[in-house]
Amino acid sequence: FGSELTVSKTSRFNLCIDGVFLCCFSNELCSSGTLLQRWNVPPDLQLSRQVAGTGVPGKKGTNSVLVLIVGLSSLGAGAYVSRKVVPGKKLHDDSSASGLQNKQNRLSHLSPAAPGTHPKVPSHVPFLLIGGGTAAFAAARSIRARDPGARVLIVSEDPALPYMRPPLSKELWFSDDPNVTETLRFKQWNGKERSIYFQPPSFYVPVEDLSSVENGGVAVLPGKKVVHMDVRGNTVKLSDGTQISYDKCLIATGGSPRNLPAIERAGKDVQKRLTLFRKIEDFRRLEKISREVKSITIIGGGFLGSELACALGRRARTRGLEVIQLFPENGNMGKVLPEYLSNWTTEKVRREGVNVLPNAVVKSVSVSGNRLVIKLKDGRKVETDHIVAAVGLEPNVELAKSAGLEVDSDFGGFRVNAELQARSNIWVAGDAACFYDIKLGRRRVEHHDHAVVSGRLAGENMTGAAKPYWHQSMFWSDLGPNVGYEAIGLVDSSLPTVGVFAKATAKDTPKSATEQSGTGIRSESETEAEASEVQLSESSSPTPHVPTQGEDYGKGVIFYLRDKVVVGIVLWNIFNRMPIARKIIKDGEEHEDLNEVAKLFNIHED
Numbered sequence: 001f002g003s004e005l006t007v008s009k010t011s012r013f014n015l016c017i018d019g020v021f022l023c024c025f026s027n028e029l030c031s032s033g034t035l036l037q038r039w040n041v042p043p044d045l046q047l048s049r050q051v052a053g054t055g056v057p058g059k060k061g062t063n064s065v066l067v068l069i070v071g072l073s074s075l076g077a078g079a080y081v082s083r084k085v086v087p088g089k090k091l092h093d094d095s096s097a098s099g100l101q102n103k104q105n106r107l108s109h110l111s112p113a114a115p116g117t118h119p120k121v122p123s124h125v126p127f128l129l130i131g132g133g134t135a136a137f138a139a140a141r142s143i144r145a146r147d148p149g150a151r152v153l154i155v156s157e158d159p160a161l162p163y164m165r166p167p168l169s170k171e172l173w174f175s176d177d178p179n180v181t182e183t184l185r186f187k188q189w190n191g192k193e194r195s196i197y198f199q200p201p202s203f204y205v206p207v208e209d210l211s212s213v214e215n216g217g218v219a220v221l222p223g224k225k226v227v228h229m230d231v232r233g234n235t236v237k238l239s240d241g242t243q244i245s246y247d248k249c250l251i252a253t254g255g256s257p258r259n260l261p262a263i264e265r266a267g268k269d270v271q272k273r274l275t276l277f278r279k280i281e282d283f284r285r286l287e288k289i290s291r292e293v294k295s296i297t298i299i300g301g302g303f304l305g306s307e308l309a310c311a312l313g314r315r316a317r318t319r320g321l322e323v324i325q326l327f328p329e330n331g332n333m334g335k336v337l338p339e340y341l342s343n344w345t346t347e348k349v350r351r352e353g354v355n356v357l358p359n360a361v362v363k364s365v366s367v368s369g370n371r372l373v374i375k376l377k378d379g380r381k382v383e384t385d386h387i388v389a390a391v392g393l394e395p396n397v398e399l400a401k402s403a404g405l406e407v408d409s410d411f412g413g414f415r416v417n418a419e420l421q422a423r424s425n426i427w428v429a430g431d432a433a434c435f436y437d438i439k440l441g442r443r444r445v446e447h448h449d450h451a452v453v454s455g456r457l458a459g460e461n462m463t464g465a466a467k468p469y470w471h472q473s474m475f476w477s478d479l480g481p482n483v484g485y486e487a488i489g490l491v492d493s494s495l496p497t498v499g500v501f502a503k504a505t506a507k508d509t510p511k512s513a514t515e516q517s518g519t520g521i522r523s524e525s526e527t528e529a530e531a532s533e534v535q536l537s538e539s540s541s542p543t544p545h546v547p548t549q550g551e552d553y554g555k556g557v558i559f560y561l562r563d564k565v566v567v568g569i570v571l572w573n574i575f576n577r578m579p580i581a582r583k584i585i586k587d588g589e590e591h592e593d594l595n596e597v598a599k600l601f602n603i604h605e606d
């Protein structure tokens with residue numbers, strides 16, 4: 001391993017024991033004790049010891065930050081269905097929005113048209129949620145939980161009912177069902193089957209019934225974009241001219257995938273062979289393409305690009321598809337993971353059948369004959385048939401202009417306070433929110449669990465809770481069923497890290513984690529009261545195993561440090577320990593001995 005480490009000019013020494021390097025700052029504690037520690041100090045820091053702040057201002061959407069979790073056990077496992085499912089009726093109409101549409105069409109004659117509006121849409125709703133993604137759905141749930149009679153309208157540009165995105169780059173690709181692109185049902189790593197939709201159409205109230213249905217409910221108006229907001233008049237306008245007024249409004253518009261300038265400059269022939277991956281339709285299209293072409297190139301080394309590379313790589317073996325992944329960093333997930341672990345991950349992705357090209361910066365893309373030619377800045381050329389660009393996200397903030405809302409100039413996204421409030425009756429949640437975290441400062445987070453947590457909090461505050469953001473969200477990424485990590489806080493590879501590893505067993509996999517939790521989607525369930533009860537008790541585990549040279553980084557804990565304080569933690573193939581990590585970050589104490597802190601995770605006891 002030693003060859004992977006960069007030696008600091010001044011402050012570090014390496015020690016080789018049994019073929020394993022323990023690498024420490026000379027002025028910090030060195031592991032002479034029990035756990036194998038792996039230090040990683042980015043080259044810049046080795047010289048300057050300058051530590052990044054809360055995210056990286058100026059790089060909108062690229063901050064490899066954070067995370068956190070929250071309290072819904074699983075969004076899909078809702079407890080507040082207020083209507084009965086008719087016996088014998090198919091519970092899950094997987095055509096999703098079309099099922100709802102049919103239901104609405106059947107009932108449309110019952111609802112009078114409001115003058116000047118879409119015939120089915122109420123002219124006024126108490127709760128209007130703009131966007132039909134994870135954050136909006138979580139908000140709808142929490143509004144209804146606190147106000148069981150609430151009438152909630154979700155207006156979504158997406159033609160589908162609210163669904164979760166993580167399986168689009170993971171489990172759905174590993175399904176044996178030839179109709180998976182239609183059913184959108186997938187086997188979780190634990191083998192249980194579920195749909196990507198949070199709820200079936202029967203869960204929702206037809207839009208035209210929302211104002212009249214007893215006990216209220218949640219209605220979805222799919223395929224409609226909100227194009228204008230009159231904040232003082234409490235009114236929005238849809239793309240078809242329909243106007244709706246509201247009492248309380250949530251903006252949960254998420255984001256749109258970025259493109260590379262080099263691809264934007266290229267002509268339509270290139271654009272036609274490009275996928276920017278975000279939605280169900282993108283999954284359907286890419287799945288089809290992967291069966292038709294000979295070569296696909298993924299640009300981007302973050303979690304989305306790496307997950308798709310692994311998913312497609314697996315198909316490469318069976319179908320002879322060439323899968324190339326290229327990115328500017330030295331290794332996969334290089335903005336998050338310390339260099340040695342990023343390198344390990346790159347080898348893992350290669351073993352999945354992917355031709356990984358690190359240190360690759362795209363200069364131009366063109367069509368030559370029937371193929372795409374990607375020219376790299378260092379002169380290399382890559383020929384391929386289709387490109388997937390997974391190069392980050394731009395928060396959807398078009399509404400800021402008409403609404404007069406502030407967009408954060410550093411992180412992007414609508415700027416809101418610690419209660420996720422932009423104005424007295426407007427809240428923002430999910431990827432589109434740049435919020436004030438009372439623990440870690442201003443930030444914006446692009447993760448599923450944050451969408452759950454912030455959507456839930458916004459819903460609570462829309463019904464009068466007046467609560468600040470308190471619960472650090474987490475995020476996770478799986479490279480197939482056998483390797484995964486969960487992370488919380490500021491996990492940015494530009495920070496110094498200390499890693500503590502142990503040998504993994506068959507139980508230390510994402511597959512096994514979902515078997516144990518039974519949820520399948522790794523969003524934590526934790527209430528504020530539960531969080532304050534978390535006790536950090538030291539393990540009495542035996543002396544840990546010290547990996548031998550060449551051994552995999554089976555499982556471990558990586559601490560991200562700002563000064564001596566742990567501000568971020570990655571749990572590598574360790575699952576269901578997030579409350580401990582959250583508590584360590586929440587306490588914000590200085591730690592002289594991270595071996596001791598690592599013991600709290602009991603990583604050697606499983």
Ligand SMILES: Cc1cc2nc3c(=O)[nH]c(=O)nc-3n(C[C@H](O)[C@H](O)[C@H](O)COP(=O)(O)OP(=O)(O)OC[C@H]3O[C@@H](n4cnc5c(N)ncnc54)[C@H](O)[C@@H]3O)c2cc1C
Nearest residue numbers: 131133134135157158165166226254430431446447448451
């Ligand atoms: C393929 C994929 C895999 C992922 N995997 C993971 C993972 O493993 N772990 C993790 O933590 N995170 C993951 N994420 C990120 C996570 O899914 C997002 O952070 C989350 O979906 C954000 O939720 P949101 O509600 O803020 O936005 P979105 O889910 O993007 O929803 C926004 C909604 O708003 C609608 N909309 C936008 N503008 C308007 C408008 N003007 N009017 C009406 N509607 C509008 C959009 O159509 C959309 O329905 C993944 C993302 C993708 C794309």
